[in-house]
Amino acid sequence: MEWSFVIEKLILVFIIFVVTLLIAMYSTLAERKIAGFMQDRYGPDRAGLFGILQPLCDGGKFFFKEEIIPAGAHKALFILGPTIAIITACISSAVIPWGQELQIGDRTISLQVADVNVGILYMFGVIALGVYGIMLGGWASNNKFSLMGAIRAASQSISYEIAMGLSIIALLMVTQSLSLKEIVAQQSGFVNWNIWAQPLGFIIFMVCAFAECNRVPFDLPECETELVGGYHTEYSSMKLGLYMFSEYINMFVSSALMASLYFGGYNFPFMNDLGLSANMITILGVVVFFIKILLFIFFFMWVRWTLPRFRYDQLMNLGWKMLIPLAIANIVLTGVFTLIKDTYFS
Amino acid sequence: MQLTNRKKVIEQKPMTFAERIYFPAIVKGLRITLRHFFKKIPTIKYPEEIRPYSKNFRGQHSLKRDEEGRERCTACGLCALSCPAEAITMTAAERKKGEEHLYREEKYASVYEINMLRCIFCGLCEEACPKEAIYLDGPHVTADYLRKDFIYGKDKLVEPTFDITKLKS
Numbered sequence: 001m002e003w004s005f006v007i008e009k010l011i012l013v014f015i016i017f018v019v020t021l022l023i024a025m026y027s028t029l030a031e032r033k034i035a036g037f038m039q040d041r042y043g044p045d046r047a048g049l050f051g052i053l054q055p056l057c058d059g060g061k062f063f064f065k066e067e068i069i070p071a072g073a074h075k076a077l078f079i080l081g082p083t084i085a086i087i088t089a090c091i092s093s094a095v096i097p098w099g100q101e102l103q104i105g106d107r108t109i110s111l112q113v114a115d116v117n118v119g120i121l122y123m124f125g126v127i128a129l130g131v132y133g134i135m136l137g138g139w140a141s142n143n144k145f146s147l148m149g150a151i152r153a154a155s156q157s158i159s160y161e162i163a164m165g166l167s168i169i170a171l172l173m174v175t176q177s178l179s180l181k182e183i184v185a186q187q188s189g190f191v192n193w194n195i196w197a198q199p200l201g202f203i204i205f206m207v208c209a210f211a212e213c214n215r216v217p218f219d220l221p222e223c224e225t226e227l228v229g230g231y232h233t234e235y236s237s238m239k240l241g242l243y244m245f246s247e248y249i250n251m252f253v254s255s256a257l258m259a260s261l262y263f264g265g266y267n268f269p270f271m272n273d274l275g276l277s278a279n280m281i282t283i284l285g286v287v288v289f290f291i292k293i294l295l296f297i298f299f300f301m302w303v304r305w306t307l308p309r310f311r312y313d314q315l316m317n318l319g320w321k322m323l324i325p326l327a328i329a330n331i332v333l334t335g336v337f338t339l340i341k342d343t344y345f346s
Numbered sequence: 347m348q349l350t351n352r353k354k355v356i357e358q359k360p361m362t363f364a365e366r367i368y369f370p371a372i373v374k375g376l377r378i379t380l381r382h383f384f385k386k387i388p389t390i391k392y393p394e395e396i397r398p399y400s401k402n403f404r405g406q407h408s409l410k411r412d413e414e415g416r417e418r419c420t421a422c423g424l425c426a427l428s429c430p431a432e433a434i435t436m437t438a439a440e441r442k443k444g445e446e447h448l449y450r451e452e453k454y455a456s457v458y459e460i461n462m463l464r465c466i467f468c469g470l471c472e473e474a475c476p477k478e479a480i481y482l483d484g485p486h487v488t489a490d491y492l493r494k495d496f497i498y499g500k501d502k503l504v505e506p507t508f509d510i511t512k513l514k515s
Contacts (some may be wrong), residue, residue: 010424038379306379307372322367 004107013113016093023297024248025055033303038305062241063185070234073143081137082235082242089128089249095119096256097181099266099286103279111286112181119180120168123257124161124208127212130250131157134214134221137243138231148198149230152312157212159319164208166327170334171261174198184265189270193264200330202262202321209254211319214247216304255296256289263292364397372384399485406484407460409504412450417504418479421455425471425480433464434471450477458503462496 029051036043038250044051069078099111131153139152174197175183187193193238195202211218226269227305229235232243259265266285275285364370399405410418421438427431439456440451448454465487471480490496 027426034383037383037387040382040385040387042387042391046389302376302379302383306375 008107008109009113012109012111013094016098016113017090020090020093020252021245021292023252024245025059027248027251027297028058028244029054030297031304032116034298034301035305038302040213049341059241062153062238065237067237067239072144074140074142077136077140078234079239081133081135081140081231082239082246083133084136085130085133085246086242086249088126089180089246089253090308092123092126092130092250095122095180095255096253097184097265098289100278100282102243102282111282115179115181117182118178119171120178120183120261123180124165127250128161130156130212130246133243133246134231136219137235141231141234143234145227145229146231146233149221149223149227149233153231156214156218156220156315156319159316160208160211160218160323163204163319163323163327164212166324166331166345167198167204167208168261170201170327170331171198171205173331173334173338180260184267186259187264188267190264190267190269193262193267195262198262198330198334200326201334202258204327204330205262206258207318209258210300210303211315212240213250213254213300215251217307217310218315219309220312221313251297252293252295255293255300258296259289259292265289265292291295294342387410404469404472404482406462407465407471407480407482407498407503408484408489409458409500410479410481411505411507414447415507416446416448416450417454418450418477419455419458420451420474420477420479421458422453424474424476428470428474429465430463430468430470431466433461433466435459435461455500458500460498460503462498463493 032054033043033051042052046065047053047057069075094113095116095117097110098114102109102111134153135150138148138153140147141147171194172178173192174235175186177183177186212218214221221232222232224230227233232240235243266282266289268285268288271281271285274281363486412418418470421436423436423438426432426434435457436455436459437457438453441454467482469482472482487496
């Protein structure tokens with residue numbers, strides 16, 4: 001391995017890290033602004049123009065708050081909880097292809113940190129790890145409410161991961177590949193987007209993504225009204241900040257995943273007919289990809305300020321009795337259609 | 347037995363398929379929130395924007411001066427008498443020689459206090475005044491920390507003098 005390759009990747013990692021943090025930061029502001037607009041009021045608009053400086057103020061406040069570790073808490077695990085949450089949130093974006101290749105001089109730079117050929121599996125593994133952060137944190141707090149939140153988080157993510165995995169299997173039957181780069185490259189143009197082949201699969205995947213991110217209507221792990229703050233009841237200062245941050249990063253990454261699995265990632269309509277240079281297309285592709293991601297993030301927030309929370313039994317019913325059978329039906333349907341297509345239309 | 351026909355028994359029907367898959371209801375809800383997203387926001391951003399007062403708004407009192415800048419109040423006490431909340435107190439004093447440019451008549455109020463915590467802004471003092479000396483034409487009475495600070499004396503109530511000759515030039 002040559003040095004330039006390492007440096008190139010390090011720069012890419014750094015940029016992605018910074019962008020992720022920036023988006024997570026401004027998601028907090030966007031969330032409050034969108035909540036405001038949907039409830040016929042302005043969100044925070046006192047700190048800077050339109051409240052642009054609000055996330056900085058919040059971050060600064062987090063740092064200056066007193067850090068409390070409860071006397072009965074398991075100290076090591078209590079600290080490990082938010083650490084795992086933020087680390088898993090950050091490393092899950094490694095396999096997402098942010099764009100095509102960039103040609104600088106005679107070097108070709110791939111805008112993907114790691115082209116793992118089982119990218120989706122990596123993704124799922126990391127996302128599944130993410131729940132340990134919540135579980136450990138909730139358990140180590142030595143608090144009933146935290147423990148309840150943690151248990152809910154664990155059972156919720158186990159239930160919804162099954163449906164999520166099943167919906168992905170149907171997608172894999174279409175794409176015939178586990179590499180995210182390959183999957184996105186297949187969806188060039190507009191008609192090749194996987195959403196047209198897998199509408200049901202997309203809906204199942206999206207519902208599960210909501211559940212995996214602990215977003216409303218599936219925010220049972222932290223439901224403020226019943227469990228005080230759920231798993232982060234006992235957390236204060238920047239440790240709480242890390243939990244919140246990891247939630248927003250997870251939202252960003254799952255938006256990116258949905259955009260690249262079903263909505264063509266960096267592909268946009270007529271990308272090869274405009275007569276642009278390859279680099280130009282790549283840059284435009286990155287911009288388009290981010291627009292798609294931001295739209296998904298907006299959708300996450302839009303849903304949050306529309307729907308009430310599910311009851312716990314409703315959540316389990318939806319997961320086990322609706323989504324899993326639907327996902328299996330989707331696999332069967334996909335199989336039948338592929339068979340018909342291969343026998344009669346090839 | 348039912349005496350009136352007003353009682354309505356609502357039976358809980360099992361959810362239909364459309365209701366059970368939630369999606370139509372969710373789409374409906376999303377449309378409502380999106381409509382609100384683009385609605386005009388009725389909030390008035392207070393320090394920058396101030397809601398216009400109505401013409402007959404009754405705010406803080408002011409003790410008026412006449413066209414030569416002399417206090418109109420003669421300390422007759424009718425305002426204090428008419429006040430249903432008993433918010434007004436005053437002490438009368440006699441005008442000395444050489445003070446003709448300060449007070450219009452021979453008697454004036456040396457102390458004039460309104461307790462803004464008692465005042466109900468009914469405007470009866472304004473109506474009772476025979477000398478057109480008191481009007482409730484000011485802004486809102488602002489918040490304060492101590493009760494004693496809500497007793498407004500002449501320093502806050504008497505309107506500031508202004509030189510009409512200066513205004514013309």
